[in-house]
Amino acid sequence: LAALAVAVLLPHGLAIAFALTQGLPLGPIVVPIDTWLRRMLGRETLVALSDIVMVGEALDRERFVARLIEGGYARVPIVEDPGTFAVRGHVIDLFVPFYRHPLRIEVDFDRVEAIRLFHAASQRTILPLDEALVHPVRNECYRGGAKADIAARLRGLAAEREVSSRALRSALEAVEHEVHHFGCEAIFPAFEPAPATPPMFLPKDAIVIFHDASEIARRADERLCDEAQRFHKSCDAGALTFSPDRYFTSFESGAAICIERIPIAGAIDHAITANGTEVRVRDHSLAHLAEAL
DSSP, X not given: OEEESSOOOTTHHHHHHHHHHTTOOOOOEEXXXXXHHBOBOOHHHHHHTOEEEETTSBOOHHHHHHHHHHTTOXXXXXXXXXXXXXXXXXXXXXXXXXXXXXXXXEEETTXXXXXXXXXXXXXXXXXXXXXXXXXXXXSSOOOTTOHHHHHHHHHHHHHHTTOOHHHHHHHHHHHHTTOOOTTGGGGHHHHOXXXXXXXXXXXXXXXXEEESHHHHHHHHHHHHHHHHHXXXXXXXXXXXXXXXXXXXXXXHHHHHHHHHHSOBOSEEEEEEEETTEEEEEEEEOHXXXXXXO
């Protein structure tokens, strides 16, 4: 059941998307309009940078660490926050946002000896696991061999607009060294040529409930208008930024995906237009939502 109304933020959004790609059982998912509109890591990239670590199986530590970095994890001395990892001898500590607590993976002679959830403050074991799911934590991922493509897209963008040479040079230096610099979210389209949107991850048997579709559509229009204004101001300032449609999709497009693939609960009482085609969005009140849950 996917209810569209309140907040789910990255990196947790990627955790949920990963769970959906794996067919894992989930309860109700509540998605805010901003997340519904925002483009994110493509399904193919998400799956390619995800992994399942199992006790008793081989694990190439160097390759595993390299994949963590590609997926946006930050290497730290001590793991306390989601999206970080640490390596101490044969132990890899890792905080995957899919879990509420960090993981400790013990490796001996390139084979996984043990996996357990542990408390970050006390370091005490919470629960031993037979396997652990690992997914990327950023939309801006440096996949192997992608640096040249990312740099080419940034140069192409700079050639189209009056971008300050300092902004371009700073971004290219960060890409060259595979650094997730402050504000790199602004150049997300350069990293992901085939982005996804949240509706694309929903299974075919999901039930989608729009609470007050008219209000959602109105707020979505306001959000996109705000982004268009911000884009023009950024262009005037010589910032390295893509057009709003590279970061956001429309509410109508997401609704069209749902109506095409997924049963939508409720009575049809609101019609919108998506790509020139009439799309009927079925609206639900919170009372009906509570009853459904």
